[in-house]
Amino acid sequence: MNVVQPFEGIGASVRRKEDFRFLQGRGMYTDDINRPGQTHAFILRSPHAHATINGIDTAAAKAMPGVLAVFTSADMAGIGGLPCGWQIHNKDGSPMAEPKHPVLAEGKVRHVGDPVAVVVAETRAQARDAAEAIVVDYAPMPGVSTTEAAIAPGAPAVHDGVAGNLCYDWHIGDKAATEAAFAKAHKVVKFSTTNNRLVPNAMEPRSAIGEFDTMSGDYTLYTTSQNPHVIRLLMGAFVLSIPESKLRVVAPDVGGGFGSKIYHYAEEAIVTWASAKVKRPIKWTADRTESFMSDAHGRDHVSTAELALDAEGKILGLKVHTLANMGAYLSTFAPCVPTYLYATLLAGVYTTPVIYAEVKAVFTHTVPVDAYRGAGRPEATYLLERLMDVAAREIGMDRVEFRKKNFIPVDAFPYQTPVALQYDSGDYFSTLAEALKTADWAGFEARREAAKAKGKLRGIGISTYLEACGIAPSAVVGSLGARAGLYEVGTIRVHPTGSVTVLTGTHSHGQGHETTLAQLVADKLGVPIANVDIVHGDTAKVPFGMGTYGSRSLAVGGSAMDKAMDKIIAKGKRIAAHLMEASVEDVEFERGTFRVAGTDKTKSLTDISLTAYVPHNYPIEEIEPGLEETAFYDPKNFTYPGGCHIAEVEIDTETGKVSMVNFTAVDDVGRVINPMIVEGQVQGGVAQGIGQALLEAAVYDAEGQLISGSMMDYTMPRADDLAPVSVATHTTLCTHNPLGVKGCGEVGAIGSPPAVMNAVVDALRDFGVNHVEMPATPAKIWNIIHGHRLAAE
Amino acid sequence: MYDFEYHKPSSVADAVKILAADPDARAISGGMTLLPALKLRLNKPTAVVDLSGIADLRGVKRDGNKIVIGALTKHYEVATSAEVKAAIPALAAMAASIGDTQVRNRGTMGGSVANNDPSADYPAALLALGATIQTDRRTISADDFFQGMFATALEAGELVTAIHIPVPEKAGYAKMRNPASRYSMAGVFVAKGPAGVRVAVNGAGNNGSYRHAGMEAALSANWSADAVAGIKVDPSDMNGDIHGSAEYRAHLVTVMAKRAVTNAG
Incomplete structure (x- = not known):
């Protein structure tokens, strides 16, 4: 057997191949690309949350040095609005309100940062100078930033014709059965909370270069995207009417996305369209201020939940009502986030027999809101796992025992929830037990006392969570309103001398695909990862693909590769059978070696690939030359990672500052390909979860001015805000994909916020508090402590 | 940033001469404040006088x-x-x-x-x-x-x-950082030196850094954290913003004063 030495296959913590490039500053990001004759665009954005545009005078700007063109929506006749990729239906079956999302503002601006005009000039500074010379005659109008205010009678209308600013009023679950369960409940626990709005803040700001080839009439867009084929489809078909054959989209190295680079943004369409007008390439790169006011934000839910319990603490039913902020326009996947990525997760890891959830999505004068790491699932998990703690306390039951009492039993899989999903596998008892042990849950009271002696309040919190990812079965999501399929594509190209190029429709923007996906090839075909190249992010190279989000790259993209490798092996066996004069049925393959079963006759993969490309002795009548196979894989179900997170915090009672002292994550992410990369993914997700719990908040004033519009006011997590994060995995295999993998990209951000907030509330248990809203800033905690002391005085 | 003239004098006299001749010129040292302001186009000087060439x-x-x-x-x-x-x-x-x-x-x-x-x-x-x-x-x-x-x-x-x-006999500093910017949102520096006991506050006050007479008197009488622990700072002298109210900052000033004294030893 020709085993790769050292072992680089499934389960090996191979160092990341791409890091040699990144750590030496040799990555090639969009802004690093400079095209011959390149010009620069500056986007003039609205300073108002809501205003009518009475006129735009661009004459002075056009006369400025270096300016090639100034465009407004008046120049873009025939250009479509930015499309929404998901249609939700109201309770009554009617479709959601879907107002036009113009590329440049058409007579009205609806959020601070809404693009109004674009200047194209020889240099970025000249473009910016000229933008300052554009005179926009705004008539400012009252704006509205919160969902509660936006649906109130008489609120300023974001879009004409959208009554009450309501995008949709949707529901899921059996209302009558849920009401019946509540009617016989021993106890009903109520809980309300806000899931704070976040700004994704990928390290690399968005950037785009449009290039029009005057000879061929072809367009190329270089862009900071998680899914170049989706951008080609949306922009080509719906906005600019360019056929796929004339439009290439390249997403080169991308410095973080977290969801914010899934969507088709106005700037991509602007530089692509305008490059044909000025007949020169055009680059646009956001500065951080623009990122704050133009990247899609995340979260922003206001929810009320009610839990019905019997006398023994068994959950009888759950009712949820949620208001979800859509922002001013529908971003590409915004409508599915608070519906099918949220309400379907409300069963969590529990046997709740009936659930009814209502979700109202609301337009406001704020930046559009869309999926951000976890997307809907963090909101559901936070609501449910905080509710579990609140309920346990109200019924006087230990919060761990209460959870265990309601866990889905290990032998109950596949498990059908009352909110559409069917979980394939999981073992919540094991992840819980391991986390309790690692975190020394039992020894906590001693640590609390020790902290008390130092004048600190110490708390411990737990979250037993589940998520649905590996997105997604096309037929299922199609029936739920998706306007796209969510399969994935993989091509395995075995070259004549045995090296391998993989073309994948997924996209790596920090996840380490160039390593993890190469390990799949090493494991199955026995090719060293040094000889496996992963190609992604270019529609001219990769046949097709839906990109990377929803922790889908391995579960869906890896499975497509696995299918393609099966085809390679099947074809290789036929060639090997010919060369070894055996029947195909007798040829076995394992990690790079074809063998006639029960003999010492073997051929290496390289023997076969060379024969396939130099077919001198070859069954040419029966088999085509070459060794390259493509597979499309459409998943049969979502995957369901889950696990247990435990957070331990200390509060400085004098300042209110919450410090993380420990964090334990035990996650079931299915089969682990590279444990080191999984650990890094979980740690990164936990860092963002701690950020949401303790630090981050996109703050608008009531009228829609963005108050936290820079790093001076928006608190990104820093290293010293975090704690040592202990990461372990406990695996149950996914039963419906060939790799048994579930996904690890989002679990950290999904499981951690409620664990942290449960710890904060636990630390404050002597202060009469049963809830603290995120983020738990020092001022907020001090107000609680101080208010309690005032009340006591 | 906007265009500006750039000067790099090698003596204080030359720098002062350039600045005197052009009231809209700005001196730049490390540039930690002026440079971001220039980049954000919040400042439009005619010239920037870079002091970094003045060795002495x-x-x-x-x-x-x-x-x-x-x-x-x-x-x-x-x-x-x-x-x-x-x-x-x-x-x-x-x-x-x-x-x-x-x-x-x-x-x-x-x-x-x-x-x-x-x-x-x-x-x-x-x-x-x-x-x-x-x-x-x-x-x-x-x-x-x-x-x-x-x-x-x-x-x-x-x-x-x-x-x-x-050189003081003893001195100490403590601050609460703004969670986002990490600038001081309430900092107190205490010193006991040739000019007596002095206490100054940064970050919190609504008109910049200032001395706190009440704390100076208390520490002059009794140099200990307990001496300032009971001193209430008037919130009407404080800033308030999304990171903390004036009341919170007033409270923090007292806490930081205590900690500064402890740090001073």
Whole structure:
């Protein structure tokens, strides 16, 4: 057997191949690309949350040095609005309100940062100078930033014709059965909370270069995207009417996305369209201020939940009502986030027999809101796992025992929830037990006392969570309103001398695909990862693909590769059978070696690939030359990672500052390909979860001015805000994909916020508090402590 | 940023001459405040006068009972100076807490002092230590120099050249950082020195760094954390924003005063 030495296959913590490039500053990001004759665009954005545009005078700007063109929506006749990729239906079956999302503002601006005009000039500074010379005659109008205010009678209308600013009023679950369960409940626990709005803040700001080839009439867009084929489809078909054959989209190295680079943004369409007008390439790169006011934000839910319990603490039913902020326009996947990525997760890891959830999505004068790491699932998990703690306390039951009492039993899989999903596998008892042990849950009271002696309040919190990812079965999501399929594509190209190029429709923007996906090839075909190249992010190279989000790259993209490798092996066996004069049925393959079963006759993969490309002795009548196979894989179900997170915090009672002292994550992410990369993914997700719990908040004033519009006011997590994060995995295999993998990209951000907030509330248990809203800033905690002391005085 | 003329004089006299000739020229030291303002187009000077070529404005020396720090001395140099660490360890520790590594290796003491940002660390330290600010034309006591938020006694075109700090018997500093910016949102520097006990507050007040007479009196009578623990700061003198109310900042000033005294030993 020709085993790769050292072992680089499934389960090996191979160092990341791409890091040699990144750590030496040799990555090639969009802004690093400079095209011959390149010009620069500056986007003039609205300073108002809501205003009518009475006129735009661009004459002075056009006369400025270096300016090639100034465009407004008046120049873009025939250009479509930015499309929404998901249609939700109201309770009554009617479709959601879907107002036009113009590329440049058409007579009205609806959020601070809404693009109004674009200047194209020889240099970025000249473009910016000229933008300052554009005179926009705004008539400012009252704006509205919160969902509660936006649906109130008489609120300023974001879009004409959208009554009450309501995008949709949707529901899921059996209302009558849920009401019946509540009617016989021993106890009903109520809980309300806000899931704070976040700004994704990928390290690399968005950037785009449009290039029009005057000879061929072809367009190329270089862009900071998680899914170049989706951008080609949306922009080509719906906005600019360019056929796929004339439009290439390249997403080169991308410095973080977290969801914010899934969507088709106005700037991509602007530089692509305008490059044909000025007949020169055009680059646009956001500065951080623009990122704050133009990247899609995340979260922003206001929810009320009610839990019905019997006398023994068994959950009888759950009712949820949620208001979800859509922002001013529908971003590409915004409508599915608070519906099918949220309400379907409300069963969590529990046997709740009936659930009814209502979700109202609301337009406001704020930046559009869309999926951000976890997307809907963090909101559901936070609501449910905080509710579990609140309920346990109200019924006087230990919060761990209460959870265990309601866990889905290990032998109950596949498990059908009352909110559409069917979980394939999981073992919540094991992840819980391991986390309790690692975190020394039992020894906590001693640590609390020790902290008390130092004048600190110490708390411990737990979250037993589940998520649905590996997105997604096309037929299922199609029936739920998706306007796209969510399969994935993989091509395995075995070259004549045995090296391998993989073309994948997924996209790596920090996840380490160039390593993890190469390990799949090493494991199955026995090719060293040094000889496996992963190609992604270019529609001219990769046949097709839906990109990377929803922790889908391995579960869906890896499975497509696995299918393609099966085809390679099947074809290789036929060639090997010919060369070894055996029947195909007798040829076995394992990690790079074809063998006639029960003999010492073997051929290496390289023997076969060379024969396939130099077919001198070859069954040419029966088999085509070459060794390259493509597979499309459409998943049969979502995957369901889950696990247990435990957070331990200390509060400085004098300042209110919450410090993380420990964090334990035990996650079931299915089969682990590279444990080191999984650990890094979980740690990164936990860092963002701690950020949401303790630090981050996109703050608008009531009228829609963005108050936290820079790093001076928006608190990104820093290293010293975090704690040592202990990461372990406990695996149950996914039963419906060939790799048994579930996904690890989002679990950290999904499981951690409620664990942290449960710890904060636990630390404050002597202060009469049963809830603290995120983020738990020092001022907020001090107000609680101080208010309690005032009340006591 | 907008276009501007760039000058790099090699002497204080040349720098002052350029600034005197052009009222819209701005001096730049480490650039930690001016540079971001230029990049954000919030400032449009006709010329920028880069002081970094003036070699004799840099360095720390002990002069009898004083520490003298050149205006162009970087925060990192103050933080690691053997003289400062020996004479005023609280000042070295404070300098080590400014911004991040990059800021400490660019930002200068003179720049921070001349800018008098209400959230900057140095102004409170110099007020509490009873320092004297030397300029190209005169010396000014810290009490007279710092005149409220971003306001100083500097005349147009006048440059800070050095800071003279009497060595105190003891001194201490404590601050609560703004969670986002990490600037001080309430910091207190306490010192017991030749000019008596002095207490100065940064970050929290609504008109820049200032001295707190009540705390000075309390500590003069009894140098201990308990002496300031009961002193209530008036919230109407405080800033309030999304990171904390005026009441919270008022409370923090008392807490930081206690901790500063403890740190002073």
